[in-house]
Amino acid sequence: MERTLIGSLKEHLNETVTVQGWLQTLRDQKNMQFLILRDRTGLVQIAHYRPANPELGNLISALGTESALTISGKVVENPVVKLGGLEIQLENLKVESPAEAPLPFDPFDKDNIPAIDFRMDWRYLDLRREQNLLLFKVQTLLEHAMREYWLKQDFIEIHSPKITGSPSESGAELFEVQYFERKAYLAQSPQFYKQMAMSAGFEKVFEIGPVFRADPSFTSRHMTEFTGLDVEISWIDSHEDVMVFTEGWLQYAYQRVKDVYGAEIEREFGVDIQVPALPFPRMTMSKAYSILKDMGYKLPPERKGDLDPGGERAIADYAKKEYGSDFLFVIDWPISVRPFYHMRHPDAPELTRSFDLIAGGLEIATGAQREHRLEILKAQALEKGLGLENIQYYLDFFRFGTPPHGGFGMGLSRLLMVLLNLPNIRESVYLFRGPNRLQP
Ligand code: ATP
Numbered sequence: 001m002e003r004t005l006i007g008s009l010k011e012h013l014n015e016t017v018t019v020q021g022w023l024q025t026l027r028d029q030k031n032m033q034f035l036i037l038r039d040r041t042g043l044v045q046i047a048h049y050r051p052a053n054p055e056l057g058n059l060i061s062a063l064g065t066e067s068a069l070t071i072s073g074k075v076v077e078n079p080v081v082k083l084g085g086l087e088i089q090l091e092n093l094k095v096e097s098p099a100e101a102p103l104p105f106d107p108f109d110k111d112n113i114p115a116i117d118f119r120m121d122w123r124y125l126d127l128r129r130e131q132n133l134l135l136f137k138v139q140t141l142l143e144h145a146m147r148e149y150w151l152k153q154d155f156i157e158i159h160s161p162k163i164t165g166s167p168s169e170s171g172a173e174l175f176e177v178q179y180f181e182r183k184a185y186l187a188q189s190p191q192f193y194k195q196m197a198m199s200a201g202f203e204k205v206f207e208i209g210p211v212f213r214a215d216p217s218f219t220s221r222h223m224t225e226f227t228g229l230d231v232e233i234s235w236i237d238s239h240e241d242v243m244v245f246t247e248g249w250l251q252y253a254y255q256r257v258k259d260v261y262g263a264e265i266e267r268e269f270g271v272d273i274q275v276p277a278l279p280f281p282r283m284t285m286s287k288a289y290s291i292l293k294d295m296g297y298k299l300p301p302e303r304k305g306d307l308d309p310g311g312e313r314a315i316a317d318y319a320k321k322e323y324g325s326d327f328l329f330v331i332d333w334p335i336s337v338r339p340f341y342h343m344r345h346p347d348a349p350e351l352t353r354s355f356d357l358i359a360g361g362l363e364i365a366t367g368a369q370r371e372h373r374l375e376i377l378k379a380q381a382l383e384k385g386l387g388l389e390n391i392q393y394y395l396d397f398f399r400f401g402t403p404p405h406g407g408f409g410m411g412l413s414r415l416l417m418v419l420l421n422l423p424n425i426r427e428s429v430y431l432f433r434g435p436n437r438l439q440p
Contacts, residue, residue, distance in 0.1 A: 001070075007041030009075050009086060016091065018072040019044065022128065023065050023099070024108055033060050035090075036083070037071060040133065045081050046071055048090040056093060064101035066125070070094040116426045123431060123440060131268045135428065138261050139416060143208060145256035146229065149249045155204040155231075160193030162186060162210055166390045173213045175224075186212035189409060191341070192394045194232040195370060198405040199397040203234040208412070216435045220424040221309070221362060221414060225433040229415070232407035239343075239353040239369045242406040243329050246357065246367065247280045250327070257419065269420045280327040280357075281319055288315045288330050305334040313361035326418075331355045340384040341377060342368040343406075357410070360418040367408025374398040 004017040021039035033048040050057035063069075073088040081087050104122045105114050107129045113119070119126040126132060150157075164185050167174050175186040187193075190207050197205040211228040233245060257265075258273040265271050283291075288307065292299060297314050299307070307315065307330065319328040332351045335344060342352035354368035371377045377398060381388060388395065416428040426432045431440065 005041045006037065006039045006044045009044060009088075010084065012075045013077060013086065014075065016072060016074050017088070018070060019046075019088065020070045020096075021068070023063055023067045023069055026060065026063060026065060028061050033057060033090075035060065035063075035069075035071075037069065038128075043083050045078075045083050045087040046073060046090050047087050056090075059095070060093065063095070064099040064103075065106075066099035066103060066128070067095055068097040068099075070096055116424055120426060120432055120437065121440075127430075134261065134264055134268050135416065135420060136430070138257055138265065138420070139412070141260055142253050142257055142415070142419070143412070145253040146206075146208075146249060148256075149252045150204075150206045150231075153204065155206050156197070156202045158190075158194065158197055158202070158205050158207050159209060160187070160190040160207060162212070166393075173215050175212050175214045188213055190228065190230050191409070192391075192397075194230055194407060195341075195394075195402075195405065196397045198232055198234045198372075199400070199402045203403075204232070206231050211409075211411075218435065219309075220426075221417070223413070223425060223429065223433050224435065226429070227412040229410040229412055230407065232405060234403040234405045236369060236404055236406050239331065239355055239367060239406055242367045242369065242408060243282065243331075243355055243357075244279070246365065246408055247276070247278050247327070251276055251278055254419070265420065269422075271419075271421045273419070274326065276325065276327050280329055281323040281325050282329045282331050282355075283315070283319070284332045285330055285334065285351075286332070291315065291318055306337040307356075307363075309362075312358050312363055316358050316361035319358075326360055328358045329355045330358060338368070340380040340386060341370050343371045344380075353406070355408075357408070359415070360421070362414060362418055364414045364418060365408045365410035367406065369404065369406035372398060372402045372404050 001018050003020055004012055006019055006021065019037060019039065021037045023035055024038045024043060025036040027034040031050050033050055035046040037044050037046055048057065048060060071090060071093050073091040075086055075088055077085060078087045079085050104125065107125050163179065164187050167185055173188050177184050177186060189211055190209060194205055194207060207230045209228060210225055212225050215222055215224065233242060236242060254273060254275045258275055262273050265273055292311055292314055295314060297311060299311055316328060319325055333354045335350055335352050338352045338354050342354045345351045345353060352368060356363050357365040371380060374395065378388060378395060381391060413425050413429040417425055422428050
């Protein structure tokens with residue numbers, strides 16, 4: 001059997017074809033039955049004249065919407081049909097898998113889309129919506145475009161282990177797993193391993209992989225497992241080089257997405273993709289802090305030196321107004337809110353050569369130049385109260401010649417949230433994992 005995709009039916013006028021897909025709608029009239037069939041390329045109307053085959057007519061009447069069907073029939077022009085002016089005159093129908101009735105919800109009733117928590121129980125039905133299909137096409141292209149950019153610039157891809165033997169930075173966000181007779185941990189970041197690639201002489205690496213955080217928060221932007229986009233680059237002068245890479249790479253990926261899916265995104269998400277202009281504005285953390293203070297914004301005292309989500313939004317609004325940019329690098333964060341391996345400013349040791357990238361009011365990436373000088377790195381770890389034994393394997397990476405380097409980590413689903421203007425990270429991930437969500 002040769003399958004014809006619905007999107008290419010126009011090329012098969014007056015031919016008998018076989019199409020396969022889901023029964024989106026059934027209009028069951030006295031003599032005529034109309035089935036709307038959907039595959040990943042579109043919708044088509046299939047007409048059946050019941051008196052011609054009453055047995056088949058009864059089978060069709062009993063079909064639940066969303067049943068998976070194989071249908072063959074002749075493609076004919078019919079100007080009154082809204083779906084492309086053609087229809088298929090049904091000859092054969094095979095029910096591959098019937099759908100139970102009623103459905104938990106109708107994915108195609110745009111006015112009655114249930115809340116995300118309910119839809120997550122039936123994610124595979126939720127994903128049948130065109131909007132979601134598009135989202136994952138966009139994600140596929142986005143990752144592809146990022147890889148194109150990396151490969152053009154001679155980056156090497158790594159796959160670092162996700163099971164690790166000792167907590168890396170702090171134990172707070174680590175999932176512990178039983179590993180034969182001992183304890184192991186799920187990697188909360190590929191950080192140390194991508195730095196190892198710098199010591200290995202790879203010079204420029206990237207990884208797209210899972211990241212685990214035992215963070216018991218219930219926000220619209222946190223998951224316990226997410227896909228990280230990670231980059232590390234050698235022979236940099238400072239974090240500025242990392243930012244220059246980041247903005248060029250993002251601009252390229254945005255442009256590719258706009259070129260291929262701009263119109264569909266506008267239709268499905270109501271978003272007109274704006275390819276960001278370069279360079280993205282940079283603002284020091286201390287300037288951000290004083291702007292927020294002048295705006296009367298109250299930063300929670302426990303996050304002194306850090307930005308809370310409201311602060312990120314407020315400073316993003318400011319950047320939009322002042323610089324016309326949806327992207328903002330907030331740079332030079334105090335060491336108090338940065339990990340021990342961030343390099344400090346030579347002339348302001350209380351500050352790090354680091355940045356957060358805020359996009360559409362949301363933090364989407366953190367980056368920095370890393371400390372590559374072993375003695376300083378050790379001193380910084382001790383200052384943060386870390387036991388050197390636990391990170392000895394990491395410190396060893398710096399013993400036999402390590403270039404100056406830096407990089408960033410970005411959350412793929414956060415980027416998609418921003419790109420498609422989604423209110424919740426649960427909408428932008430294939431399957432959400434959170435403190436209360438381990439299934440499906
Ligand atoms: P936040 O302050 O939002 O909790 P973070 O400072 O812990 O994030 P990093 O450890 O710097 O984040 O991770 C780098 C990037 O990974 C973040 O900018 C974000 O895009 C993504 N990220 C981090 N934690 C999560 C999470 N729990 N769920 C989804 N994405 C995340």
